[in-house]
Amino acid sequence: MERKAFLTSASALGAQELLSSLRSAGRFGARTAAGGPLPFNNAGSNYREHLPKGQPVGTLSDNLARYTGTWDDAQIYHLLRRTMFGVPESQFQAAKVLGSMNAVVSALLACQDTTTVPLPAKFASWLDDYPTLTGTTSELLNVATLEGYKIAEIENWWFDQMMQENLSIRQKMTLLWTNHFVTGSETVFIASYVYTYLMTCMANALGNFKDFASAISIDPAMLLYLNGNQNFVLGSQSFVNENYARELMELFTLGLFDPKTGKPNYTELDVQNSARALTGWMPSVTAPFVGQPNPGLHDSSEKTFLGQTGNWALADIINIIFKQGSPAGYTAAYWACQKIYQEFVYYVPNKSVVDAMATVMLQNNFAIAPVMEALLSSAHFYSANVIGAQIKGPAQYMGTLVREFALTYPAFDPAEPPVVMTDKAGLNTYGDTNPTLSIMTGLCNQQGQELLNPPNVKGWPGGESWLNAGSFSNREEYSAIIVSDLFDNKTYNGVTYNLAFGPNAYATQIPNEATMNEGQLFLQLENLSLAFTLGPIESEALAPDPASTMDLIDNAVPAFALSLPQLPEFQLY
Numbered sequence: 127m128e129r130k131a132f133l134t135s136a137s138a139l140g141a142q143e144l145l146s147s148l149r150s151a152g153r154f155g156a157r158t159a160a161g162g163p164l165p166f167n168n169a170g171s172n173y174r175e176h177l178p179k180g181q182p183v184g185t186l187s188d189n190l191a192r193y194t195g196t197w198d199d200a201q202i203y204h205l206l207r208r209t210m211f212g213v214p215e216s217q218f219q220a221a222k223v224l225g226s227m228n229a230v231v232s233a234l235l236a237c238q239d240t241t242t243v244p245l246p247a248k249f250a251s252w253l254d255d256y257p258t259l260t261g262t263t264s265e266l267l268n269v270a271t272l273e274g275y276k277i278a279e280i281e282n283w284w285f286d287q288m289m290q291e292n293l294s295i296r297q298k299m300t301l302l303w304t305n306h307f308v309t310g311s312e313t314v315f316i317a318s319y320v321y322t323y324l325m326t327c328m329a330n331a332l333g334n335f336k337d338f339a340s341a342i343s344i345d346p347a348m349l350l351y352l353n354g355n356q357n358f359v360l361g362s363q364s365f366v367n368e369n370y371a372r373e374l375m376e377l378f379t380l381g382l383f384d385p386k387t388g389k390p391n392y393t394e395l396d397v398q399n400s401a402r403a404l405t406g407w408m409p410s411v412t413a414p415f416v417g418q419p420n421p422g423l424h425d426s427s428e429k430t431f432l433g434q435t436g437n438w439a440l441a442d443i444i445n446i447i448f449k450q451g452s453p454a455g456y457t458a459a460y461w462a463c464q465k466i467y468q469e470f471v472y473y474v475p476n477k478s479v480v481d482a483m484a485t486v487m488l489q490n491n492f493a494i495a496p497v498m499e500a501l502l503s504s505a506h507f508y509s510a511n512v513i514g515a516q517i518k519g520p521a522q523y524m525g526t527l528v529r530e531f532a533l534t535y536p537a538f539d540p541a542e543p544p545v546v547m548t549d550k551a552g553l554n555t556y557g558d559t560n561p562t563l564s565i566m567t568g569l570c571n572q573q574g575q576e577l578l579n580p581p582n583v584k585g586w587p588g589g590e591s592w593l594n595a596g597s598f599s600n601r602e603e604y605s606a607i608i609v610s611d612l613f614d615n616k617t618y619n620g621v622t623y624n625l626a627f628g629p630n631a632y633a634t635q636i637p638n639e640a641t642m643n644e645g646q647l648f649l650q651l652e653n654l655s656l657a658f659t660l661g662p663i664e665s666e667a668l669a670p671d672p673a674s675t676m677d678l679i680d681n682a683v684p685a686f687a688l689s690l691p692q693l694p695e696f697q698l699y
Contacts, residue, residue: 140607140612141607141612141613141616141618141623142618144603144604144607145618145619147572148564148565148568148569148571148572180473180474180590181474182472182474182475182476182477183471183472183474183476183509183511183512183515184511185476185506185509185511185512186505186509187504187505187506187509188476188478188479188506189478189479189482189504189506190479190482190483190486190500190501190504190506191504191505191506192503192504192505193227193503193504193505193507193508194505195505195508197226197227199218199222199653200513201227201508202218202221202222202230203218203653203654203657204508204512204513204514204657205221205227205230205231205234205502205507206218206221206230206293207657207699208298208470208471208502208516208699209234209295209298209470209502210291210293210294210295210297210298210525210529211288211289211291211297211298211521211522211524211525211526211528211529212522212525212526212527212528212529212530213529213530213654214529214530214532214635215530215635215636215637215654216635217292217293218654219637220292220293221233221293227503228503230293231499231502231503232499233293233294234293234294234295234502235295235332235495235498235499235502236294237294237295237296237331237332238331238332238333238494238495240329245325245328245329246287246328248321249283249538249540250279250540250541250542252276252317252542253276253317253318253321253413254318254413255317255318256316256318256411256412256413256415257269257272257273257316257317262552264551264552264553265552267553268552268553268554270315271553271554271556272543272554272556273315273316273317274315275543275556275558276317276542276543277311277315277317277320277578278558278564278567279543279559279560280311280317280320280321280324280578281311281567281576281577281578282538282560282563282564282567283538283540283560284297284300284324284577284578285521285524285563285566285567285570285577286538286563288301288521288525289525289528289529295331295332295498296328296331296332297328298469299331299332299494299498300324300327300328300331301521301577302331302465302466302469303327303330303331303338304323304324304327304577304578304580305580305585305586305588306377306378306462306465306585307327307338307339307342307348307378308351308377308580308582308583308584308585309323309345309347309348309350309351309352309578310351310578310579310580311576311578311579312579313350313351314347314350314351316346316347316350318413318415319346319347319350319409319415320347320578322345322346322347322414322415322416323345323346323347323348323578324578326341326342326345327342330342331494332494332495332498333493333494333495334491334492334493334494335458335459335462335487335492335493335494336444336448336458336491336492337492338494339374339378339379339444339447339448339458340440340441340444342378343370343374343404343407343417343440343444344407344416344417344440345417346409346410346415346416346417348370349370349407349408349409349417350409351583352369352370352373352583353367353369353370354367354369354370354404354407354417355407355408355409357369357370357371357401357404357405357406357407358405358406358420358423358424359402359405359406359423359424359425360423364425366398366401366402366405366425367401368397368398368401370401370404371397371398371400371401371403371404371443372397372401373583374400374443374447375391375392375396375397375400375447377583377584379447379448379458379461379462380392380447380450380457380458380461381457381461381464384451384457385451385456385457385460385461385477385480385481386451386452386456391450391457392432395430396431396432399429399430399431399438400429400431400438400443402425402427402429403425403429403431403438403439403440403442403443404439404440404443405423405424405425406419406420406421406422406423406424406425407419407420407440408420408423424439431443431446432446432447432450434446448492453488455488455492456484456488458492459483459484459485459487459488459492460480460481460484462484462487462494463480463483463484463487463497464480466483466494466497466498466501467479467480467483467501468588468589469588470498470501470502470507471501471506471507471512471516472512472515472516473516473517473588473589473590474589476506479501479504479506482500483497483500483501486500513657514656514657514658514695514698514699515698516698516699517588517589517590517592517593517697517698518592518697518698518699519575519586519588519592520569520570520571520572520573520574520575520592521570521575521577522699523573523601523697524566524569524570526655526696526699527605527608527609527691528566530654530655531609531627531632531687532627532628532631532632532635533608533625533626533627534624534625534626534628534631535562535563535566535624535625535626536560536562536624538560538563539559539560540559541559542559543556543557543558543559544556544557544559545557558621561621561622561623562613562623562624562625565613565623565625566625569604572600572604573592573597573600573601574586574591574592574597593697598694598697601691601697602691602692605688605691605692606688606691606692608625608627609627609684609687609688609691610627610688611626611627613625613626614626614627627687629679629680629683629684629687630679632651632683632687633647633651633678633679633683636650636651636654642675643672643673643674643675644669644671644672644673644674644675644678644682645669645672645673646672647678647683648668648669648672648682648686649669651686651690652668652690655690655696656690656693656695656696657695657698657699658695658698660693660695664693664695667689668686668689668690669682669686
């Protein structure tokens with residue numbers, strides 16, 4: 127295979143060049159607060175794209191009829207790929223032992239019960255700190271720089287949670303909701319608020335969509351991101367800000383148009399009046415960080431919203447929104463289920479299946495978990511055209527490399543980023559407490575997906591936007607650098623990185639690998655990572671000597687591991 131000669135020559139992009147590229151892109155705490163809020167903080171009507179162009183994937187089932195076909199390796203792999211970030215062989219085997227689709231789906235959804243599956247514990251006491259916003263110029267710059275490092279460590283911690291997840295859909299659902307109820311860490315820029323927002327999304331990941339919408343409305347990060355903290359009245363003066371009220375309906379709960387009638391879901395007057403109803407919420411500046419109502423800043427006058435008149439406040443606005451459509455509540459249920467479908471099935475929604483999902487959500491009073499159970503157990507989900515139809519986003523791609531290739535890295539260090547140097551002007555240089563994780567989250571960022579910081583209020587568009595000729599080439603280079611161990615116990619500019627690929631660990635995750643020849647072993651590794659059976663040309667390139675059993679770990683496996691991520695098929699799942 128021609129790629130092998132290129133890749134084994136240390137790749138076209140060296141580790142040092144990659145580090146420089148990541149730094150220039152704002153990785154490793156290089157954020158600053160200069161310039162104030164980013165332009166999308168006041169998005170208004172700037173991001174009014176609607177559903178992706180194209181056709182839904184063709185399937186034999188356009189409803190949620192239960193899957194009753196063969197329950198074999200292909201179906202298990204498909205379910206796990208869609209619900210986690212890569213599938214280590216050990217987790218595939220654990221799912222296989224469960225014996226049935228129902229059992230595996232139940233295991234994945236067990237995290238909905240937060241009384242028996244606790245949320246990840248807060249990892250550091252410094253997350254209780256609110257940044258000091260007074261002081262000299264150098265002191266304020268130090269505060270801003272440190273907040274940037276803290277936010278980077280929160281991203282690192284969350285990515286580590288994705289990588290360490292067992293049979294569970296929690297982290298995949300959390301990523302979905304951070305791309306639905308969007309905030310941006312660059313705009314919020316307070317690490318404790320960013321962490322609180324992540325916990326809000328994680329806690330509600332499989333909970334109740336209506337309750338989730340209510341909680342996110344007063345989340346401190348959301349109050350900053352969409353200017354809820356600037357939405358108030360003061361005596362006879364009105365300082366109403368409509369940003370959140372607009373996005374609450376347009377992007378978070380209803381969408382622009384009724385899915386059944388095609389008519390607009392709301393008017394500009396509804397936006398204005400709901401904004402008045404949402405006045406007076408402010409984020410706390412001491413832990414625990416929550417949104418707090420201030421009655422003195424709330425507009426308590428009468429308002430008409432979506433045809434109903436009263437002295438409305440937040441709870442009333444949520445209740446009215448979640449009664450829209452026919453039957454009552456259908457519009458919000460359809461909007462949420464459409465987003466779920468795009469994440470777990472295909473980026474162009476099948477309206478009939480989304481309709482069936484919305485019906486399940488309404489039957490369960492807006493609970494999310496029953497919708498996921500019905501979808502992941504449906505014949506539609508296991509249709510041949512659905513398997514392998516999604517393009518991996520950056521986090522999915524990096525997760526696949528880490529988890530399926532048995533990469534190892536140091537455990538997350540929860541320490542606050544330390545000061546390593548102070549210059550004559552009093553400006554601090556901070557150390558990265560988790561540099562190896564920063565490489566992985568930095569590569570996600572480089573591919574267009576900085577965790578907790580989507581490009582705008584509409585979120586990452588996903589689908590075909592994840593891959594083009596340039597991004598595919600970058601992925602080839604990234605995987606080559608990682609699998610070539612250019613970050614395994616290597617020091618660059620005084621920082622040591624420990625992202626290691628071990629051919630033995632990669633191969634021995636396959637049961638009975640010692641009894642297999644090259645062709646047999648590589649077929650099992652292909653099944654682990656690919657949703658497709660390769661053609662003879664690619665198969666021969668990956669396993670040029672299929673009958674051989676000589677030096678597999680030392681020679682054949684490293685070459686195979688370099689080549690597999692270069693395949694177009696590897697970009698799909």
